[in-house]
Amino acid sequence: MPTVTIMPSGKTVDAAEGATLLQIIMSSGEEINHKCEGKAQCGSCHIYVHEGRKGISKIAREENERLDTIVGIGSKSRLACQAKILGTE
Numbered sequence: 791m792p793t794v795t796i797m798p799s800g801k802t803v804d805a806a807e808g809a810t811l812l813q814i815i816m817s818s819g820e821e822i823n824h825k826c827e828g829k830a831q832c833g834s835c836h837i838y839v840h841e842g843r844k845g846i847s848k849i850a851r852e853e854n855e856r857l858d859t860i861v862g863i864g865s866k867s868r869l870a871c872q873a874k875i876l877g878t879e
Contacts, residue, residue: 791804791805791806792804792805792807792842792845792875792877793805794811794814794815794842794875796815796818796820797840799820801818801820803817803818805875806875807875807876807877808874808875809874809875810828810870810871810872810873810874810875811837811839811846811868811870811871811873811874811875812824812828812835812869812870812871813828814875815870822835822837822870823835824870824871826871828871829871830852830853830856830869830871830872831856832856833856833857833859833860833869835869835870835871836857836860836863836867836868836869836870837867837868837869837870837873838864838866838867838868839866839867839868839873840866843866845875845876845877846868846873846874846875846876847872847873847874847876849868849872850872852872853868853869853872856869857869
């Protein structure tokens with residue numbers, strides 16, 4: 791099963807295929823903003839994926855449009871509510 795390491799805590803948790811990073815982070819007990827409840831409408835769950843990007847879903851148009859409105863995004867930026875686990879890298 792794939793795993794996700796949540797920073798800055800360093801907690802590593804199992805990641806079920808098809809789950810979003812938002813779901814994984816929340817189920818781990820870690821806190822993450824998600825004002826729109828995972829609908830890619832607010833950008834509050836913006837995260838940086840430092841490793842394993844091949845193991846998560848590609849950025850869809852709606853997510854890309856939302857990311858374009860966020861200050862400080864980079865090539866590792868994702869919305870946790872939209873990035874789904876595909877499997878191991």
